[in-house]
Amino acid sequence: MELTQRLNVKGANIVHDIIDGEVVIINLDNGNYYSLDGAGADIWQGITEGCSLREITGRLLSHYAGDPQTIEAAVRGLAAELEMEALVVVSEAPSTLPSQRTPPDVKTAERRPAFHAPTLSRYVDMQDLLLLDPIHDVDEAGWPHAKSESGDA
Amino acid sequence: MVTTPDSFYLKTTHRFQEAVSRAGGVVERWYRIGNGVVRVHFAGVSLAPRLTPALEHLRLPQDAQAFSLTIYAWDSASTSTAPLSPAWPLDAYNARGEVAGFNTHRFRTAFDMGAGVLSLLDTQERVAFYWAQAAQEIPYYESGAPFRTLLHWWMKEQHCQITHAAAVGAETGGVLLVGKGGMGKSTSALACLTGPLAYAGDDYVLVTATPRPRVFSLYNSVKLEGDHLQRFPELHAAISNPDRRSDEKALVFLNTLYPHKMCAGFPLRALLVPRVTGRRETTVQRISAAAGLAALAPSTIFQLPGAGREAFTLMAQIAQQIPAFALNLGTDIQRIPEAILAVLQRLDTP
Numbered sequence: 001m002e003l004t005q006r007l008n009v010k011g012a013n014i015v016h017d018i019i020d021g022e023v024v025i026i027n028l029d030n031g032n033y034y035s036l037d038g039a040g041a042d043i044w045q046g047i048t049e050g051c052s053l054r055e056i057t058g059r060l061l062s063h064y065a066g067d068p069q070t071i072e073a074a075v076r077g078l079a080a081e082l083e084m085e086a087l088v089v090v091s092e093a094p095s096t097l098p099s100q101r102t103p104p105d106v107k108t109a110e111r112r113p114a115f116h117a118p119t120l121s122r123y124v125d126m127q128d129l130l131l132l133d134p135i136h137d138v139d140e141a142g143w144p145h146a147k148s149e150s151g152d153a
Numbered sequence: 154m155v156t157t158p159d160s161f162y163l164k165t166t167h168r169f170q171e172a173v174s175r176a177g178g179v180v181e182r183w184y185r186i187g188n189g190v191v192r193v194h195f196a197g198v199s200l201a202p203r204l205t206p207a208l209e210h211l212r213l214p215q216d217a218q219a220f221s222l223t224i225y226a227w228d229s230a231s232t233s234t235a236p237l238s239p240a241w242p243l244d245a246y247n248a249r250g251e252v253a254g255f256n257t258h259r260f261r262t263a264f265d266m267g268a269g270v271l272s273l274l275d276t277q278e279r280v281a282f283y284w285a286q287a288a289q290e291i292p293y294y295e296s297g298a299p300f301r302t303l304l305h306w307w308m309k310e311q312h313c314q315i316t317h318a319a320a321v322g323a324e325t326g327g328v329l330l331v332g333k334g335g336m337g338k339s340t341s342a343l344a345c346l347t348g349p350l351a352y353a354g355d356d357y358v359l360v361t362a363t364p365r366p367r368v369f370s371l372y373n374s375v376k377l378e379g380d381h382l383q384r385f386p387e388l389h390a391a392i393s394n395p396d397r398r399s400d401e402k403a404l405v406f407l408n409t410l411y412p413h414k415m416c417a418g419f420p421l422r423a424l425l426v427p428r429v430t431g432r433r434e435t436t437v438q439r440i441s442a443a444a445g446l447a448a449l450a451p452s453t454i455f456q457l458p459g460a461g462r463e464a465f466t467l468m469a470q471i472a473q474q475i476p477a478f479a480l481n482l483g484t485d486i487q488r489i490p491e492a493i494l495a496v497l498q499r500l501d502t503p
Contacts, residue, residue, distance in 0.1 A: 015462045017469040022443030024469075026451055028461050033451045035443060125333060126451045141236040143286075144243060146266035 001079050003054040003072070007047045007088040014087055018045055025087055031126040034087070039064060039071075040118025043078050047088060049101040053079055062106040066115025074117045081120050156240035158260040165237065165273055165282050169225045172196035172232035183213040185417070186304065187313045187359045187369045189221040193300075199231035199288040204299035206393065207374040210408040210415040222279050222307050224300060230287035237271060237284055239264070249458040250302075256459065261306045263458040268295040272302040272458075276310060293394045293404045297374035298357055304371070305457045313361045313369065314460075314467045317453040320353035320368040321345040321493060326422040326500075327353065328493055329360065329368060329471075330480070331449040337427030337482045339375060341489050343385050348490035351416035352407065359418075362470035366421035373408040373415055384486060422500050424449060424477040425493065435483035435492040445477025476500070 009016065013028040023036040023044045036044050039060055046056035057075045061068060082088045107113075137145045173179055176197025182205055184191050190213065195201040204226065205212075229236040239245075245253045246264065255262035261274040268291065273282040281303045285291055305315040319330040319342035327350070330338045342355045356376065359369040375381075377388060382403060391410045392403045408415055424445040425437075450468045454460040478496060482489060 012462065015465040017446070017465070019442040019446060019469065019473055022441050024443050024446050024450065026454065026465060028454065031451070031455050033447060035447055037441075037443070123447070123451070126455045138243065139286075141286075142239045143236075143264065143269065143271075144246065144266050145269065 001053065001076050001083070001090075003057065003076075004052055006050060006052045006091040007079060007082070008091040009048060010086055010089045016044070016048070027085075027087065031124070032085070033123050033126065034085070035121045035123075036118060038116055038118060039074065040078060040120065043075055043118060044082075045102065047079075047082070050091075051101065059105075060115065063112060064115035065109070065112040070117070071115055074115075078118050078120065085120070085122070158255045158257055158262065161240045161255065161262075162260060162273065162275060164240075165284070166225075168234060168237055168284075169196060169227055169282060172227040172229070172234045175234055176227075176232040181215055182208075183215050183220065184208050184211045185213055186211060186371065187308055187311055187361070189307075189311055190218055191222045191224065191304075191307075192220040193224045193226060196225075196227035197232050200226055200228050200285070200291075203288050203291045203296050204283075206406045206408075207297055207299055207372040209406065210373045210412065211370065211417070221311075222281060224281045224283055224303060226283040226300075228285045228288040228291075230289070236286055249455070249460075251458045261459060263302050265295075265302065268292050270295060270302075272300075272306075274303055274306045276306075281307065293397060293401055294376065296393070297376055297404050298372055301357065302458050306459060308359055309459075309463060312363060312467070313359045314453070314464050315357055315371065315457060316360045316449065316468070317356065317456055318358055318360075318368075318449065319355045320358045320370070320419075320421075321350040321490075322353070322368075322416070322419045322422070322497070323349070323351055324416075324419055326497060327351070327368065327419040328423045328425045328496065329358070329421055329449070330425050330427055331445070331452075332426050332428075333448075333452045337429050337480070339377075339381060340384065340486060341425070341427050341480065341482065341493070343375065343381065343388075344486045344489040345493065346407070346411050346414055348494075350490055350493065351419070352411070352414045353416045353418055355407075360421070360467070360471060362467050362474065366471045366474050367418060368421050369418035370416060373406055375405050375407055376402040377405060378402055421471065421475055423475050423496055424472065425480040425496070426477065427480045427482050430481045430483065432481070433483050433485050435485070435488050436481045437478045437492055437496055438481065440477050440479050442472045442477055444479075446472035448477075 016025040025034040180195040250263040252262045271284040319338040353370040426448040
């Protein structure tokens with residue numbers, strides 16, 4: 001993925017929020033949900049504010065103590081993972097204005113916390129609540145019946 | 154002729170009227186649900202006993218006050234009426250039973266393929282329909298959480314959200330116990346039945362985020378598995394489905410045993426995420442708001458047709474306003490209420 005690219009959250013069925021520096025993301029289509037913290041949450045925030053991957057890398061360099069190559073690779077890596085999980089798509093829209101973004105949390109070099117590569121935590125334990133292949137039988141009136149008792153979670 | 158939501162709604166209305174006529178009248182019930190009043194008309198006498206016990210603690214005198222929603226409910230078998238037929242193809246259902254093309258700004262339509270129940274809401278006229286083939290075939294879990302889909306849609310209009318959670322507390326404040334099934338929500342809530350904390354719900358409750366987080370009781374039912382039956386033997390006498398299949402849970406309406414413990418609701422002070430530890434003592438530790446939201450939101454959203462961004466936003470607002478704790482459940486379940494009370498007392502301390 002090119003550093004000049006920007007990403008968009010992929011459609012209305014990806015719901016997400018940032019609370020106290022942590023991100024929760026839910027894919028309404030398949031039941032998967034995710035969490036990000038630390039630099040991962042910063043990267044997600046940059047994505048949702050329309051920053052390019054280069055701009056996100058710059059933000060992280062001004063906030064964390066870390067090797068530029070390491071941080072750049074981490075941004076690329078998480079972006080690719082988010083795309084693979086179908087949570088984001090490469091944006092074709094023009095860049096947002098800096099005034100629409102959260103000002104970067106610039107720290108002086110001695111106050112920057114150590115950079116830790118972000119981890120996208122992925123949870124799939126809700127998939128059994130969704131009837132992804134639901135129809136088992138159809139009665140005489142035309143109503144379908146599920147393979148399992150869907151209502152007893 | 155193409156069937157539209159309007160014409161299907163009209164056909165449903167006529168079929169309910171026919172059911173009332175054939176059954177010889179209606180059974181009427183009124184309930185206080187959240188901040189509103191819901192009136193239910195059952196065609197005939199067969200369906201009400203299957204659907205009303207879980208709401209009995211919220212029942213109001215008939216004609217007591219203005220109502221905000223009317224639900225018309227019937228089954229075809231006991232009213233000797235022809236079954237409704239779907240007006241859409243088999244590929245119109247999504248994973249949560251919503252019907253494509255029949256969920257508009259005005260109408261909501263879903264078919265629960267497990268329970269065999271059609272839910273239809275007209276938000277403009279504030280009228281809903283609930284239909285099943287046969288009252289006797291309604292599964293136990295539907296009896297435990299009747300009208301769940303309709304109430305979910307309707308309460309969303311009132312800025313309330315049905316939530317997959319248990320709730321215990323006092324009038325001054327309480328906790329929401331959240332997490333997926335099997336994590337200890339029911340055990341925690343049932344352990345409080347004999348202590349000082351009141352009970353607002355075990356499986357589904359109503360929550361609102363504004364002006365402050367608050368929970369409202371919805372159902373007084375609890376579904377019991379094998380270990381629950383061993384831990385709470387006092388509930389055995391009230392099992393409503395003693396002839397259940399081996400793969401079904403026992404259903405108990407707590408209002409029959411503990412009417413004095415039922416609580417209409419309270420302000421929410423904390424989210425608790427139970428975890429079974431295997432240790433003897435129950436302990437509590439602070440967790441992040443995001444961890445609380447991750448325990449609360451997915452298991453709610455994926456059980457309710459049409460739940461999505463709005464539901465997530467409301468639950469995120471709650472998670473932002475109250476602290477979240479892990480409730481590490483010990484094997485001595487008598488100590489669980491003490492741990493919950495300690496959380497509430499700690500939050501009361503300036």
